[in-house]
Amino acid sequence: MGDLYDKLFAYANSDYYPYHMPGHKRRLSGKTMDSIMELDITEIDGFDNLHDAQDILLNIQQKAANIYGADESFFLVNGSTAGVLAAISAATKEGGKLLMARNCHKSAYHGAYLRKLTLRYLWPTQNQQFGISKAITADEVEQALTRENDIQAVLIVSPTYEGYFADIASIAKVVHKKGIPLIVDEAHGAHLGFHPAWAQNSTKLGADLVVQSQHKTLPSLTQTAILHVRGELINRRVLRRFLQIYQTSSPSYLFMAAMEDAIDLVAQSKNVLFDSFLVLWKNMIDRLGDCKWIHILQDCNLDIGKLIFSDFSGNHTGKQLYEILLNRYHLQMEMASGNYVLAMFTIGDTKEGYDRLINALLEIDKECQIAGSKECTVKFWNISGHRPVSVCSLQKAWDASTKDVLLCDAIGCVAGDFINLYPPGIPWLVPGEKLTKNDCLCLQEYIQNGFVVQGIQDHNSCICVSVIEGIAE
Numbered sequence: 392m393g394d395l396y397d398k399l400f401a402y403a404n405s406d407y408y409p410y411h412m413p414g415h416k417r418r419l420s421g422k423t424m425d426s427i428m429e430l431d432i433t434e435i436d437g438f439d440n441l442h443d444a445q446d447i448l449l450n451i452q453q454k455a456a457n458i459y460g461a462d463e464s465f466f467l468v469n470g471s472t473a474g475v476l477a478a479i480s481a482a483t484k485e486g487g488k489l490l491m492a493r494n495c496h497k498s499a500y501h502g503a504y505l506r507k508l509t510l511r512y513l514w515p516t517q518n519q520q521f522g523i524s525k526a527i528t529a530d531e532v533e534q535a536l537t538r539e540n541d542i543q544a545v546l547i548v549s550p551t552y553e554g555y556f557a558d559i560a561s562i563a564k565v566v567h568k569k570g571i572p573l574i575v576d577e578a579h580g581a582h583l584g585f586h587p588a589w590a591q592n593s594t595k596l597g598a599d600l601v602v603q604s605q606h607k608t609l610p611s612l613t614q615t616a617i618l619h620v621r622g623e624l625i626n627r628r629v630l631r632r633f634l635q636i637y638q639t640s641s642p643s644y645l646f647m648a649a650m651e652d653a654i655d656l657v658a659q660s661k662n663v664l665f666d667s668f669l670v671l672w673k674n675m676i677d678r679l680g681d682c683k684w685i686h687i688l689q690d691c692n693l694d695i696g697k698l699i700f701s702d703f704s705g706n707h708t709g710k711q712l713y714e715i716l717l718n719r720y721h722l723q724m725e726m727a728s729g730n731y732v733l734a735m736f737t738i739g740d741t742k743e744g745y746d747r748l749i750n751a752l753l754e755i756d757k758e759c760q761i762a763g764s765k766e767c768t769v770k771f772w773n774i775s776g777h778r779p780v781s782v783c784s785l786q787k788a789w790d791a792s793t794k795d796v797l798l799c800d801a802i803g804c805v806a807g808d809f810i811n812l813y814p815p816g817i818p819w820l821v822p823g824e825k826l827t828k829n830d831c832l833c834l835q836e837y838i839q840n841g842f843v844v845q846g847i848q849d850h851n852s853c854i855c856v857s858v859i860e861g862i863a864e
Contacts, residue, residue, distance in 0.1 A: 408744050410698075411725035414582075414653075415610035416739035422652060432644050441466060441642040442635050451651045458658050459584065459603075460595035461619035463627065465634055466650055467602075468642040471578040472498040474602035474618040476637045478574045480506055481630040482544035482600060490535055491546040493778075494524045495576060497809055497816050499546055500785060507786050511539050513547065514778060521688055521701060522730050526550070526557035533565045546574040549593060552815040553733060554579070554697030555690070556590050563597030572599035572624040578616070579694070582608040582737070585657050586665035588695060594619040608696065608737050611653040615646045657738070664738040671745045672696070672736060678749050684759040685752050688731070700752065701731040704759040710840055712755070720751040726814040729837070779824040788823030788859055795848055795855040798835060801826045804858035810846035812837065820846070826856070 409416050434440045439448040448466070456464035467474045479502035483489055488509040491499055503510055513531055515524040527547045536542060545566045549557035559575060566573040575593040577583070581603040584592040593601045601619040605611035620630060657664060672695055679687055684704035693699075702712050713727035725733045734748060782805045783791075793807030803825065810820040820830065837844055838854060848855045 405721070407721045407723050408747055409723055410734035410736070410744070410748060411723060412604075412608070412735060413606040413611065413613045414608045414737040414739050415606075415612075416737060416741075416744070418741070419610040419739035420652070427645060430645055430648065433641060438644065441468070441638075441647065442631075442640070448647065451647070455617060455650075455654050456619065458654060459592055459601075459617075459619050460621070461601070462621040463619075465618045465620075465630075466642075466647050467616035467618055467634075467638065468614065468646045469616075469638045470606075470614045471496075471576070471602045471604045471616040472501075473634070473637040474616055475499055475574075475576060476502045476505065477618065477630060477633040478600040478602060479503065479508075479544070479546065480633040480637075481625055482572045482574055483508055484543060487543040488539065488541050489544055489546060490532070490539060490542045492527050492548050494551060494817050495546060495548055496552075496578070497811060497818055499576065500809065500818060500821060504785050504789055510785060511535065511542065515551075518688070518690070521699060522728065523553045523688070523699070524551060524555070526555040526692065527562070529558055529561035529565050532562050536565065536569055542569070542571060544572050544574055546576065548576045548578075550577070550579050550583075550590075550694045550697075552579065552817065553699060554694035556692050556694065559593045559596035559598055563599075567597070567624075570624075572622070574598070574600045575602070577601050578604040579607050579697075581605050581617070581653075582657070582696075585661040586669075588665065588669055590694075594621060599624050605650050605653050608735075609653040609657060610737075610739050612646055612649040615650045615653075617650065668736070668738050668740075669695070671740065671742060675745050675749055679752060682752060682756040684764070685756045696736045698734040698736060698748075699731050700734075702755075702759060704762070704764040706759050706762050706765065707755075708840065710842060714841075715755060716748075716751055720747065722748055722751060727842075728812070729840070729842075777819055777830075779820055779827075779830070781821070781824050783823045783859075785821055785823055788821075791859045792861075793857045794860050795850065796858055798831050798847070798854045798856050801856050801858055802828050802831055804856075806846075807857040807859045808846045810834070810844065810856070813843050813845045816845075823859075826858070 439446040441448055452464050452466055475498040483506055486507050489503055490511045493512045493514050513527045513535055515527055518525055526549050547557055563573050575598040577593050583589050599622050603617050605615040606613045684702055686701050686703045688699040709727040709729055709731045713724050713732050716722040716724055725735045806820045806822055806824050808822055809818045811818045
């Protein structure tokens, strides 16, 4: 076997537990994932073609549409990224204007770049305690549409990466008054609408285009996603054209079968699966209520399954807490910010998985009590509250000549590339936006504390950033 297989196999047989996507958690699967190689085919007679579905693929996509409340649903074998690109391209004209939430995934910005769109941003309010963006509200959308009369489409994220829900029904009404479509990046919401404890999915709440990642919260293979469309505001012929452009011409039948398995599993066994999930989840929240310093973010507008926690004693940053859980307890979290840690739970999790994290956090909390509280010396920047100034358009900036300069010398320069923490891949600087002194200081701090910052180059231990030549203060 190859080195990658050997490493994957060794990891699968270790005691590291996944509090991150994919939703199957390396254990919950249908028939497809039990028989990988013998089922891997290409477009042969009798198996239909994803890009011109007329038989079995048409039927299973329509089955998905019926379950999620769409007019049509399209399987995405290139992930939600392909769905976001296709949705933006089908909903706008080249050179048009898109109103979008600033906390969108970078794929949304890529879509805007490809269509040469002018961007207008919706800036979400913040949970100041944790430094997390909340969801966009209907009032914020309405105010923005009043200011901008030539918007061609609106794009928001719900649930957000951290799990905040938007009021999709109210937002859809506001957007539709303007006669334009609402696109919802619901990548983290493929599980929605199957149980009354969770919010309804955005398709049934009135959105025109909804993108979901099956693999994030359902038991499906990584890279599987789905695009739902409803209503008359989207030209289906144009949408299909862009789906063909952004997706491979050799779609994986394993991916498509895995998606069908996942949808069938939750549709047929939703009560058992989600009831069991709720019992384990509520027990965890109750037990973690005994913590003195490890605080759990609880909000009625937050998706169940996104566990966000922080050490309020000041003894650990989010990154330090993340690394303790990984290295001491072999618990792999989804991500760490400067202030908090995010763990993801799905119907694929086990009681053992819940118990291991509960016991670890209770133990860490006791250590914090012994150590006592202290002021954290690391002052991480609240990325979600940042509002950079744009000097030129994304299209112009990303196509411009650039040079790499030392980060410490980049104050007043204009970013020539995206800069973001990964995960979650939400830009804090977009090409064309000016770097401030605070930007440079905070970027340096994140890098020094071991965070993965994309868009930064390391040249012989010198931290550099790509900036546009000839544009600076």
